[in-house]
Amino acid sequence: MKSDAPDRLPRISAMQFATMVTSGYIALGIFYFPRQAVSVAGRNGIWSIILDGLVTWGLMHLIFWVGRLVPNETLTTFAPKILTKPIGLLLGTYTVIYHLVLAIAAATLFGFVLGDIFLPETPQWALVASLVATAVYMGWGGTAGLARTLQAGYTPVAILTLLTGMATSTLVRHPVLLLPPANFMLFPVLRGAWNEYIIFIGFQLSVTLYPFIRNEQRKQAERYTYIALGGVTTILVIEYEVAMSTFGPSYISQLRWPLVSLMRILSVQGFFIDKFGLLVVALWTIIVAGFVSVRLWCLAHDIMAIAHQKTTKAYHFFLSVSGAVVVLGTTLIPNAEYARILNEKYLVPAGILYLTGVPALVLTVAHFRKKLVTKLRTSPEVKPAPPS
Amino acid sequence: MKLKRWLQAFAVAALTVGLTGCWGNRPVNDRILVLCMGIDPAKSPQQFTVIFQAPTPSAVTNSSQGSSSGSGQSEVFAVKGTGRGLEAAFNEAQAQVSKDLYLGQLQLVVISDKMKPELLHRAIESLRSIGPLDKTPYIVVAKNSAFKVLQQSSPQAKFPSLYFISLFGCVSCQTDAIGVRFWQYLVRLTTSGVDPFLPVALPFSQGYRVDQVALYRGYQYVTTLDPVQTMNFGILEGLSHKVSLFLPRWQATIAFLTGPSRLTTQVVDGHVQARFNVRLTATLQGISSSSVTPIELSQISQRASEIIAQRCTAVIRQTQHDDVDPFGIGRMLSWQHPNTFHRFADWHKEYPKIHVIVHCVVKITSVGTVS
Numbered sequence: 001m002k003s004d005a006p007d008r009l010p011r012i013s014a015m016q017f018a019t020m021v022t023s024g025y026i027a028l029g030i031f032y033f034p035r036q037a038v039s040v041a042g043r044n045g046i047w048s049i050i051l052d053g054l055v056t057w058g059l060m061h062l063i064f065w066v067g068r069l070v071p072n073e074t075l076t077t078f079a080p081k082i083l084t085k086p087i088g089l090l091l092g093t094y095t096v097i098y099h100l101v102l103a104i105a106a107a108t109l110f111g112f113v114l115g116d117i118f119l120p121e122t123p124q125w126a127l128v129a130s131l132v133a134t135a136v137y138m139g140w141g142g143t144a145g146l147a148r149t150l151q152a153g154y155t156p157v158a159i160l161t162l163l164t165g166m167a168t169s170t171l172v173r174h175p176v177l178l179l180p181p182a183n184f185m186l187f188p189v190l191r192g193a194w195n196e197y198i199i200f201i202g203f204q205l206s207v208t209l210y211p212f213i214r215n216e217q218r219k220q221a222e223r224y225t226y227i228a229l230g231g232v233t234t235i236l237v238i239e240y241e242v243a244m245s246t247f248g249p250s251y252i253s254q255l256r257w258p259l260v261s262l263m264r265i266l267s268v269q270g271f272f273i274d275k276f277g278l279l280v281v282a283l284w285t286i287i288v289a290g291f292v293s294v295r296l297w298c299l300a301h302d303i304m305a306i307a308h309q310k311t312t313k314a315y316h317f318f319l320s321v322s323g324a325v326v327v328l329g330t331t332l333i334p335n336a337e338y339a340r341i342l343n344e345k346y347l348v349p350a351g352i353l354y355l356t357g358v359p360a361l362v363l364t365v366a367h368f369r370k371k372l373v374t375k376l377r378t379s380p381e382v383k384p385a386p387p388s
Numbered sequence: 389m390k391l392k393r394w395l396q397a398f399a400v401a402a403l404t405v406g407l408t409g410c411w412g413n414r415p416v417n418d419r420i421l422v423l424c425m426g427i428d429p430a431k432s433p434q435q436f437t438v439i440f441q442a443p444t445p446s447a448v449t450n451s452s453q454g455s456s457s458g459s460g461q462s463e464v465f466a467v468k469g470t471g472r473g474l475e476a477a478f479n480e481a482q483a484q485v486s487k488d489l490y491l492g493q494l495q496l497v498v499i500s501d502k503m504k505p506e507l508l509h510r511a512i513e514s515l516r517s518i519g520p521l522d523k524t525p526y527i528v529v530a531k532n533s534a535f536k537v538l539q540q541s542s543p544q545a546k547f548p549s550l551y552f553i554s555l556f557g558c559v560s561c562q563t564d565a566i567g568v569r570f571w572q573y574l575v576r577l578t579t580s581g582v583d584p585f586l587p588v589a590l591p592f593s594q595g596y597r598v599d600q601v602a603l604y605r606g607y608q609y610v611t612t613l614d615p616v617q618t619m620n621f622g623i624l625e626g627l628s629h630k631v632s633l634f635l636p637r638w639q640a641t642i643a644f645l646t647g648p649s650r651l652t653t654q655v656v657d658g659h660v661q662a663r664f665n666v667r668l669t670a671t672l673q674g675i676s677s678s679s680v681t682p683i684e685l686s687q688i689s690q691r692a693s694e695i696i697a698q699r700c701t702a703v704i705r706q707t708q709h710d711d712v713d714p715f716g717i718g719r720m721l722s723w724q725h726p727n728t729f730h731r732f733a734d735w736h737k738e739y740p741k742i743h744v745i746v747h748c749v750v751k752i753t754s755v756g757t758v759s
Contacts, residue, residue, distance in 0.1 A: 043723070116519040133402060173572075176723055183726050248719070250579040264522040265571055275522065 014217035016147035018224035020294050021206050023154050026232060027291035028106045028343075029199025030284070031113055031257045034240045036344065039253040041192030043181035048192030049240050053233030055193070056200040060229065062359035063203070064222050067210030069366050070376045071218065075207035075358070076305040078376055083365055091358065092306045095207070096299060098354055100322070102202055103295035104329035105343055107131055110288040112336040113257060117264070118282065128330045131285070135292035136323040139300070140316065143212050146297055153286045162235055164280045168242045168266050177245040194352075198343055199236070201351030202291065203229075207358070208298040256336060296322045417445075419490045423464075423549040425525075426498040426534030427511050430470045436507045438477035440489055441466040441538050443547055463546045466538060474514035492520035495549040497527045497570060498534040498589065505607035512607070516574060523571040526556050528589040529602040529609075542595030552589070555598060563630045564622025566601055577606065581718025581735050585621075588612055603712045605736065610712045613703065620699045624649050624664055624715060624746070633692055638684070640675040642692045642750065653721040655728045659743065662717045664700065666748040672755045680755055689750050697748040708740040717742065 012020070029036075037045030070078040076095055080088025111127040119127065139146050172178070206225070213221045243252060243262050255261050263277030300318040304310065309318075333339050366373045426439035447463035467489075469480030482489050497515070499508065516523065530537040538548055545551035556567025566587045576584040588600040599615040613621055622628040626649040633642045647668040654661045672680070672688065680688075707714060718739060722729035732738045 042726075118520075120519055130402075133399060137399060173575075174723075176720070181726070182724060247575055248579050251575045254578055261523070261571070265524055265569070267524065278522070 010143045010212065011214040012143055012147045012212050013214060014221035014224050016144070016151060017206075017209060017213045017217075017221040018228045019150050019154060020147055020209055021203055021225050022228040022232065023150050023287065023290040024205040024294045024298075025200050025202035025291075027284075027288045028102060028109065028202060029196065030287075031109055031260060032340070032343075033199055033236065033259055034196065034243060035252055035255060035258050036195035036198070037192035037240075038244070038249050038258075039192075040195060041185065041188040042249045043177065043244065044183075044185050044189050045192050045196075045249075046180065046237065046240055046244075047184070047189045048196050049236050050233070051189065051193040052197055052200055053229065053236070055197075056203065056229060056233075057226065059355045059359070060203060060206070060225065062363070063206050063355070064210070064225075066359050066362050067207060068218075069362070069373055070211075071215075072211050072379075073376070074211055074301060074305055075362070076302040079362065081376060082362065082369060082373060089306065091361075092302060094354065095204075096302050096306070098204070098350065099295045099299045099302065100325060100329065101347060101350070103292050103299070103322075103326045104333075105339065105347055106288055106291050106295075107326055108330040108333045108339050109336070109343075110285070111330060112339065113260060113281075114285075116336070117260065117278075125327065125331055129327050131289055132292060132296075132323045132327050134289045135296055136319055138289060138293040139297045139319055142312070142315070143297070146293060150290050150294070154290050157280075157283050157286045160283065161280055164263065164266065164277060165235065165239050165242060168239075168246070168262055168277070171262070171265065172242060172245045174245050174248060177248065178241050194348065195344055197352060198348050201348065201355065202295075204351070204355055204358075205294055205298045208301055209294075256340075292326065296326070414488055418487050420485055420487045421448075421493045422489055422491050423493060423547055424496040424498065424538055425491070425494055425515075426466075426500075426530070426538045427503060427508075428500045428530075428534045429502050429504065429507065432470075433504070434507075435470050435472050436477070436503065436511060437468055437470045437535075438474060438481065438511075439466050439468050439535050439538055440478075440481050441548070442489075447546060463541070464538075464548070466535075468535075472510070474511050491518055492522075494521055494525045496552050497525050498530050498537050499527065499586075500530050500532060500534045501588075501602055501609045501612070502532060503609070505609075508607045512574075512577070515570070523569070523574065525570050526552050526567050527570050527573050527586055528552065528568075528598070529586045529612075530589060531612075537589050537591050537596070540591035540596060544595060548596075551596065556587075560629055563599060563619060563628070564625075565627045565629055566598070566618070566622060576716075579716075579719055581713065581720070581722050581729060582716035583610075583712045583714050585714040601714075603707065603710065603714050605710075605712045610710050611706075613706075616699070617703050617706070620696070620703045621714070623666060623668070623696060623748075624700050624703065626666075628668070633695060635688060635691060635695075637691070638675060638688055640688065641673045642670045642688070642752070643673050645670045645696070645750065651715065651717065651720050653717065653724050655725050660721060660725075660728065660738070660741075662715075662720070662742055662744045664715075664744070664746045664748075666696070666700070666746065668696070668748065668750045669753045670750055672752045675755065685752060685755070689752055692750040693748045696750065697746045700746045700748065701744065704744045704746070708742075708744075711736045711740060713739045717744070 034045055034049065037048040041048050066075060076092040079091045083091065107128045110131060111124045114127050115122060115124055138149050239259060243258050246262060247255070247258065252258050260281055263281050264275070266277030267275060296319055299322040300315050303318045304314055333342065420442045422440045422442050424441040426441070428437045428439070430437045441464050443464050444462070467481040467484045469477035471477040471480060478489065515521065540548070542551045545554060555561060559565040568586055573584055573586065576582050583606065584604045585601045586604065587598050588602050590597040600612050600618050601621060602612045603610045619628065619631045623631060623645065626647070629646050631645040633645065635642065645668045647666065650665040652663050654663070670692070704715070713735065718729065718735040
């Protein structure tokens with residue numbers, strides 16, 4: 001008997017959801033951080049970072065609101081039902097392309113960082129292919145498997161990064177730069193916030209991930225994600241302050257990857273690894289692999305929703321194909337400077353358009369189609385999904 | 389099922405090969421690990437010579453075993469290359485050796501004070517763009533020839549790089565902690581309102597003497613401060629550790645002068661004023677603790693403070709005379725009063741006009757020797 005009710009999706013805990021959403025941002029912008037803000041806003045860049053955190057909090061609120069409309073279905077699944085099929089399909093395609101481009105950008109960027117610092121003679125495609133293969137492998141076991149892997153790998157690296165960040169405070173040369181700047185300039189701050197927003201644009205994956213949260217833990221999941229966002233913003237502010245008071249605004253503007261440069265000059269005397277910061281940079285592979293992995297997971301699920309596919313085989317197929325497309329996509333970007341221009345000129349505007357446009361469109365239409373939305377929201381799930 | 393197993397095996401094999409980074413793997417035996425690099429002007433005015441110095445394989449082996457070669461042979465060898473850029477010089481040097489010249493372990497860069505600004509600029513820009521180089525090597529200046537500094541050996545360390553790492557890595561081993569890492573030098577080069585300073589390494593029969601700093605205006609060498617000026621420069625930079633001062637009136641020495649120096653800037657009626665607040669602690673030596681009264685102690689402190697403030701002011705005056713700002717007064721102005729700083733088209737023209745006050749307080753924390 002065929003039913004219109006949605007299949008029950010495999011579920012994850014509130015903490016796993018927060019981990020997956022958090023790992024869905026940071027990785028792309030962390031290498032550029034805080035150059036984009038400092039190069040246009042100077043010392044006022046600190047306000048750009050804080051503003052970005054606040055804006056993300058607001059946009060996250062809207063995205064969760066979208067997710068709550070039909071909490072048992074992904075946006076790509078329920079958008080055609082609310083917005084009409086062509087618009088829903090368009091939105092689904094935008095989501096898929098967005099995930100794809102973010103994954104390509106992150107994999108490319110990390111390939112350049114790794115190639116420049118550690119493995120100058122290894123071909124870029126080999127670095128990216130290894131990274132993407134790892135990401136595919138991480139996502140192969142499905143939602144819960146990926147969430148557990150991220151919890152095991154991501155959290156320790158994040159804590160280690162935080163501790164290393166605190167250790168870098170020993171490098172501070174100009175404590176006067178820890179103070180807020182004397183002259184506040186609004187437009188440079190806004191421009192800095194815009195450029196720096198690349199660090200946050202990836203959190204939109206929650207539109208795909210939201211229905212996978214256990215029903216009773218949804219509120220808790222949202223709360224954990226907000227707390228994680230607060231933690232991330234705090235860490236970014238600390239790192240900003242350390243980088244600023246060590247290098248000063250002029251030098252930061254000239255560094256390609258300021259945080260990596262900061263980590264590279266960190267040396268812990270007496271420890272058995274002299275260049276301890278470099279070890280942390282190497283461990284960031286886990287963060288980037290996690291980022292690419294959740295993107296591929298989203299890609300597979302969104303493509304499956306568009307293609308009306310629901311089997312595990314289809315998931316594995318689309319996951320693998322998405323990974324291959326990411327590897328191929330990275331070969332189109334010849335160098336790090338080209339990647340930077342693409343990210344700043346196209347990725348940030350496209351991301352902000354998605355994060356503001358999608359909630360505006362979906363919530364407005366949902367407001368006028370309350371009956372339909374209520375019907376979709378209250379329709380029972382058919383059966384529990386087999387464990388993936 | 390079989391296909392799945394094969395796929396898994398393939399994935400594991402692919403990741404094993406891909407993730408190890410073995411593509412560019414080169415055993416350390418096939419590499420010449422350059423520890424020191426010297427940069428000298430060449431005969432042709434448009435070229436410079438780069439000296440790549442590395443330990444000999446036997447020296448590396450002996451070093452790891454804690455012994456010396458003992459045969460009288462040099463522990464290091466050097467190859468030179470000349471060119472219009474670092475890359476050309478590197479290629480010429482590489483052609484003279486059978487192994488890969490590797491710069492990722494560079495620990496010391498020695499530049500000649502005779503380097504023309506445009507050549508030095510070119511060399512430094514090339515050096516900063518080397519990816520595997522982590523910008524932590526120390527950088528020092530050689531009087532006339534960097535090669536001579538690299539040729540000098542010290543009984544205290546096998547290689548020049550080890551000597552300077554040991555020296556600069558230990559702040560209490562120096563009168564002033566004037567070691568400058570490459571990234572710190574780059575920060576000064578790229579920041580408006582501050583000029584670079586670099587320690588000068590002077591070779592002599594027993595090793596090296598490092599008690600002077602060379603001042604640069606950007607890439608242009610300007611002057612070298614003598615040892616006494618360098619001590620006062622160290623006090624103003626908050627880098628002094630073993631600075632001492634003899635007071636003839638009391639036949640006593642104020643030793644181990646150390647403490648922070650805080651620079652602030654003010655704009656009064658459109659004029660820039662800078663103030664250094666120096667707070668030093670010191671030991672009073674050469675005088676018995678039982679014979680010195682609190683009033684005398686206070687007088688000694690006050691006199692020492694006055695002398696240090698005068699000497700520091702004199703050093704600042706000289707830098708103003710030379711239009712070079714190694715203290716970063718302009719930089720501090722740009723941070724504290726950005727609008728005022730941005731009014732000046734050229735800080736070097738403004739720097740000589742500013743009024744600088746040095747306020748120094750010496751606090752004597754211990755008197756005499758403990759028996």
